[in-house]
Amino acid sequence: MLHARTTAAAKRAALRERLASGQLLRFPGAFNPLSAKLVQDKGFEGVYISGAVLSADLALPDIGLTTLTEVAGRSQQIARVTDLPALVDADTGFGEPMNVARTVQALEDAGVAGLHIEDQVNPKRCGHLDGKQVVDRGTALKRIRAAVDARREPDLLIMARTDIRGVDGLAAAVDRAKALVDAGADAIFPEAMRDLAEFEAVRTAVDVPVLANMTEFGKSELFTTRQLADVGVNIVIYPVSLLRLAMGAAERGLDTLVDAGTLAPVVDQMQHRARLYELLDYESYNHFDAAIFTYVPEPAARP
Numbered sequence: 091m092l093h094a095r096t097t098a099a100a101k102r103a104a105l106r107e108r109l110a111s112g113q114l115l116r117f118p119g120a121f122n123p124l125s126a127k128l129v130q131d132k133g134f135e136g137v138y139i140s141g142a143v144l145s146a147d148l149a150l151p152d153i154g155l156t157t158l159t160e161v162a163g164r165s166q167q168i169a170r171v172t173d174l175p176a177l178v179d180a181d182t183g184f185g186e187p188m189n190v191a192r193t194v195q196a197l198e199d200a201g202v203a204g205l206h207i208e209d210q211v212n213p214k215r216c217g218h219l220d221g222k223q224v225v226d227r228g229t230a231l232k233r234i235r236a237a238v239d240a241r242r243e244p245d246l247l248i249m250a251r252t253d254i255r256g257v258d259g260l261a262a263a264v265d266r267a268k269a270l271v272d273a274g275a276d277a278i279f280p281e282a283m284r285d286l287a288e289f290e291a292v293r294t295a296v297d298v299p300v301l302a303n304m305t306e307f308g309k310s311e312l313f314t315t316r317q318l319a320d321v322g323v324n325i326v327i328y329p330v331s332l333l334r335l336a337m338g339a340a341e342r343g344l345d346t347l348v349d350a351g352t353l354a355p356v357v358d359q360m361q362h363r364a365r366l367y368e369l370l371d372y373e374s375y376n377h378f379d380a381a382i383f384t385y386v387p388e389p390a391a392r393p
């Protein structure tokens with residue numbers, strides 16, 4: 091009820107433990123706290139908090155317009171309703187190394203289990219679009235060093251994302267991934283890999299967990315969890331997928347309303363009120379209320 095019971099520290103420890111198990115962890119992107127509850131209910135291992143989704147939610151393109159305050163606020167709203175570890179997209183870290191340090195502490199306070207910081211220049215772009223630019227190696231490494239030094243909870247997972255594959259090719263991506271790990275990154279997110287062999291190349295180059303981004307309409311083919319596990323990927327994100335599914339359904343529903351003048355034909359496609367209440371754990375709130383209503387305080391002992 092109200093919040094999930096699992097503490098941030100326990101979620102961070104669980105993420106570390108699960109990563110060490112070698113099992114592939116699946117992190118669908120939650121587009122709000124309610125969808126994070128659905129992700130947990132369906133048995134996934136974690137929840138992703140996407141920058142692209144937060145931007146889209148505010149009807150903005152994903153070009154570095156959102157602020158740390160917005161990202162931290164959304165992270166906190168999502169992290170507190172789920173027992174799953176949350177991994178948040180911290181974009182470029184919101185500035186220079188000192189800003190990156192502040193970003194890490196703000197997201198740590200928000201209760202996430204991990205975050206990733208990328209090596210794009212500001213303003214950043216979606217990693218699967220052409221025309222993006224990356225910072226030089228020294229700048230990229232300083233961001234990660236600052237992030238690692240700023241964390242107060244050693245279990246907070248600091249993941250380095252590199253976008254260099256789309257700019258300078260695979261060899262550069264492998265090179266940068268190694269350097270980012272040397273700078274202290276706990277995990278690597280190689281963005282916009284073309285095929286499984288590319289994931290494998292990064293996998294063999296570093297000895298930390300590797301993430302695969304299965305975003306739709308991007309540069310990577312949509313590999314199955316089996317294919318990704320077979321090449322040694324440790325975490326897979328589906329960052330914008332739930333938002334795309336929900337918006338697709340919303341658009342079709344509105345079209346029906348325009349055409350038919352009623353939503354009756356699509357009611358069976360809607361989440362039922364009963365299912366919503368189940369996800370919200372409505373029952374516990376009723377019990378809480380009833381228990382308080384019938385609670386009779388003991389009469390105070392006479393002095």
Ligand SMILES: C[C@](O)(C(=O)O)[C@H](CC(=O)O)C(=O)O
Nearest residue numbers: 140141142216217218305329
């Ligand atoms: C993972 C990502 O950074 C995100 O913000 O979710 C995006 C996803 C997308 O735009 O499809 C990305 O740059 O890949």
Ligand SMILES: [Mg+2]
Nearest residue numbers: 140141142179
């Ligand atoms: Mg992003």
